[in-house]
Amino acid sequence: MLKSLVCIAIASLLTAATSYAAEQGRKVVIYDGVATEVTASSEPSNDFWVTLKDLKRATRFVVKPQGICRDELCFPIPKGKKTEFLSKKGSVTWFNLSEFARLVKQPVAPDEKNRVWYFGKREDERGTHLASLEAPNFTLPDMSGRTHSLSDYRGKKVLLVTWASW
């Protein structure tokens, strides 16, 4: 009887510890408007470190010899700064997403309490239409949920008007 009680006590302690770790060990990254849960580094740092696997999953960026790349786009790691971007702990390599954000001038808003980090647009993605004067494209739903893209209306004049219920 006593033995089984001890077992239950240990088991529930373990469960509590695991769920505590799960809670503490996860963070949410919002990148390109998409939220992804990732494993958080246990290292004390104000910066946001992710595993290379999570980097690819959350941002589609991968680390290559030529730099931090997504499709054709590559940002070389500045000379002598490799340790600021990459850190190997045991068999896992961590990537400093905050350092990358600083490199590409990407605004980041964290919410420590809810463990959510919102990454905005890189400097090279902002105001891209100003040189060409091409109206930035978007895809949004109507009331029935059917999506429309601005680009669907090529060949017509479009009067775009925003409004709000508030």
Place this chain on the structure above:
Amino acid sequence: MKGKNFEIISIAQDTGGVKDAGPWITAAKAEFTALIDDKHIVTQLYNMVNVPTAVWINERGRIVRPNEVGYVDNRYKAMHGVDAGPYLEAIRDWAANGERSPFLMSEAELKERMKPPSPDRAMADVEFALAEYLYKNGKGPDAIPHFKEAQRLAPDNWNYKRQAWALSDAERDYGTSFMKEVQKLSGKPYYEPRKLPEVKKQN
């Protein structure tokens, strides 16, 4: 005015999505395309600060008149003082005359008027987006400091103010209200005045 070559796309900037914007669209019996932007994507993409904001886009997808106050009727004229009449005339002229319309802006004028978002505005955009994410995930009270930060960084952005105020008790959580803020302007125009060229009537 809706015809083969002219399309009106209205876009609701509403965190509440269909729930908040839907009844208005239904009541308006909209014959134009009515889209719902529950992440304020268009506000961010076009660097907008208010509603209604209108943009003219030509057949090739190029902006020919950038952000400006977009009232197309005089329902709220008593409040904001913007007369829709001359604007409607301008739109009709553009719809009829296209490239020849005197209301289209030159490339130099467009480039002068359209600016990239300032670093503060870019930061305000992410604070606002984070706040909106928290709000939608049932963390309304935690969203408030981020909404406030967005408002501090982009003090001229009425969309970021009014949307946040509408999602909570503005007096309690922000110590203000839309009406109070408009009164604070004490006569200064709430919208940046529209600059339409003087065009002689051709009879």
